[in-house]
Amino acid sequence: MNNNQVHIEGTAGSHEPQKWWHRRWFVIICISAIVLTIFAIILSLILKFVVLAPKESDITIETLPSPATRISTEATITEIATQLSNWSNTYSMNYARRGHQACVLMNGKVLVSGGIGNDDHLSSAELYDLSTGIWTITGSMNDARFTHTSILINGKVLVTGGAGDKGPLHSAELYEPLTETWKPTGRMNNARRSHTISLLKNGEVLVAGGVINNGIALHSVEVFDSSTELWSTLTNMNNARYGHTASVLLNKKLLVTGGCSDHNMYLNSVELYDPSTDTWTTISSMNNRRYGHTASVLKDGKVLITGGTSDVGEYLNSAELYDSSTGTWMTVNSMNHARAHHTASVLKDGNVLVTGSFTGGSADTSELYDSSTGTWMHVVSMNYARAYHTASLLTNGNVLITGGIHYNQALNNVELY
Known part of the structure; x- marks a missing residue:
C-alpha cells in the first residue's frame, strides 16, 4: 500500500512541472500577438499620417470661385494674352529721321521721306520691303523737308510743304514708284508746315492750316487736282491752327480738331468741312484743349481722339469719341499713360494701337484700345523709346514703327508689332 501511494505521488509530482510550462508558452504567445498587433497599428499610422501624407502643394480644394476671384483670374488671363503681342526689331533705316513721313x-x-537727321534737314527717301525686311535707298526729293505731309493718290505719293533750311515751303512733289523718281508739281498758294492732308471721297486732296515763320498759324485751305496737278484755294477755316488733326468721315465731311493757334494758344474747337458746299461749320468743342494729339476713324464711323498737350508742359491721358450721327463728344476711358506726339493705328480687327510719346522725354510704352468695350489694355513696351515717329499699317496686318527722337537724337531703328 505504501508502494502505491509513493507511485501516485511520484506521478502527480512529475506531471506538475509539465502543466506549468504549457501555461507559460500560452502566455508568451498571447503577449507576442498583442505586441505585434500594437506594432502593426503604430506602423500603419506612421505610414498613413507621416510617410504617405499628401504635401500642401498636392492638395486640391474643390471650391467655386467668388465673383472677385473670377474677375481677378479673367484679368490675369487677359494680361497674359495681351503680353503675347510683342515687338520685334527689323533692319534699321539708312538714315536717322524725326519729323519724317x-x-x-x-x-x-x-x-x-525727309525729316531731320542729327545734322540737317533731309531730302533722302528709302523703301521698306516687308517680304525681306530690308531698306533700300530710292530717289531723293527735290527739296529737303520735315513736318511735311504725304498721301497716296492714284498709286503715286504726293508730298506737300514742310520746313526746309530756309523755313516753310510752298513746294509739292510726286513720287512715281515705277521709276523711283520725284518730280515737282504745282506749288501751293501758301507755304506751310505742321498742316494736315486728306484724300476726300471725290478724289481731291485737301490741305488745311499749318504754320509759317514766327509761329503764325494759318486758316487757309487749298485743294490739289491730280488731273491738272494744280492747287486752288477753298474757303478758310473759322480758326487758324497747326498741329491739329483732320479726319474724313463716312458722311464724306472732314472733321478738324484742336491744334495750336498763334502764340501757343491750344484749342479745343472743332469744325466740319462740307466739300459739296465748300463751307466750314463750327460744332461742339472737345472736352479738352489738345495739340499733338491723334484722331482715328473707327469701323463704326466714330472718331477716337487721344492724348496731346492742353497747355505748356501739361500732357493728357484722356480720350474722347466724336459721334457724327449726333454731332456730340463723349469722354471715354483714359489711356494708361499721358501722351503727346505719339501715333495711333487702327488695326484690321478694329482696335487701335497707340505707341510712344513725348511728355518731357520720349517713352517706349504702347497700349491697345478695344473699340468693342471702350477699354485700354497694356501691351508689351516697344524696344526703343521714341516720339515724333511714324506708324504704318502693313498689308499683312503688322504695324511698322520708324525713327523718331530720343534724348534729342534722331533714330534710325525700326520695329514691328
Missing part, C-alpha cells in the same frame, strides 16, 4: 504703296512697300 511714311506712306504704304500699292505694292505693299513703305516709302519714308
